[in-house]
Amino acid sequence: MKVIGLTGGIASGKSTASSILRKFGATIIDADLLAREVTEKGQPTLEKIIKTFGREILKDDGTLNRKALGKIVFDHREKLLKLNEIIHPAVNQRAKTLFQQEKEKGKKKVVYDCPLLMEENLYSMVDTVWLIYVDETTQLSRLMKRDGFTREEAIKRIKSQMPLDDKLKLANIVIENNGSVEELEKKLRKYWHEK
Ligand SMILES: CC(C)(COP(=O)(O)OP(=O)(O)OC[C@H]1O[C@@H](n2cnc3c(N)ncnc32)[C@H](O)[C@@H]1O)[C@@H](O)C(=O)NCCC(=O)NCCS
Numbered sequence: 618m619k620v621i622g623l624t625g626g627i628a629s630g631k632s633t634a635s636s637i638l639r640k641f642g643a644t645i646i647d648a649d650l651l652a653r654e655v656t657e658k659g660q661p662t663l664e665k666i667i668k669t670f671g672r673e674i675l676k677d678d679g680t681l682n683r684k685a686l687g688k689i690v691f692d693h694r695e696k697l698l699k700l701n702e703i704i705h706p707a708v709n710q711r712a713k714t715l716f717q718q719e720k721e722k723g724k725k726k727v728v729y730d731c732p733l734l735m736e737e738n739l740y741s742m743v744d745t746v747w748l749i750y751v752d753e754t755t756q757l758s759r760l761m762k763r764d765g766f767t768r769e770e771a772i773k774r775i776k777s778q779m780p781l782d783d784k785l786k787l788a789n790i791v792i793e794n795n796g797s798v799e800e801l802e803k804k805l806r807k808y809w810h811e812k
Pocket residue numbers: 626627628648649652682683684686687690697700701704705708731732733774777778
């Protein structure tokens with residue numbers, strides 16, 4: 618079974634691309650979703666986060682207050698690295714289990730939507746890397762619009778990730794997404810049926 622690693626900066630269009638690929642029949646494994654699952658109430662990963670960041674990052678009902686944690690970690694790089702150290706091993710392990718399940722079902726290929734594939738050097742988990750990218754202005758405006766971030770908040774998140782110029786050198790396939798969703802679909806159709 619072939620694993621296609623779909624990556625790209627924040628708000629570059631990975632989820633949009635995943636929805637399109639799903640329409641083509643692709644099975645998508647979403648790292649952001651796995652990160653949410655492993656930090657659900659009662660999960661050992663959430664307990665580790667509480668130990669490190671305190672109970673202030675919880676809502677009244679004991680679930681993770683993502684907004685509060687996001688504010689802390691995207692303001693302090695060393696705290697972001699600490700959070701990554703806690704969450705990423707659990708996400709990687711869960712992803713590998715899901716790949717194995719798909720393989721056992723006889724799937725020929727799956728897509729791993731993984732925002733930090735390059736930052737975390739996860740090339741050994743995938744067989745090929747597809748990079749979605751947009752220019753900086755488009756990235757900033759789509760991010761501010763989608764998440765309601767101020768310009769400053771959005772820039773902090775973009776800056777927490779590997780610069781696009783470095784990412785472009787590391788991909789097997791690069792897919793530019795400055796245009797319309799229809800244009801993105803056209804590009805993806807070609808690559809999906811080719812590979
Ligand atoms: C800090 C958290 C709670 C903020 O939650 P929030 O709902 O605001 O963001 P969400 O999880 O939807 O992520 C949105 C996007 O932010 C970017 N992002 C998320 N985590 C990180 C990180 N550790 N470093 C750099 N960028 C990140 C990604 O592009 C991601 O697609 C959350 O992002 C988190 O738990 N991050 C650590 C886990 C992680 O690295 N997830 C990414 C893939 S495993």
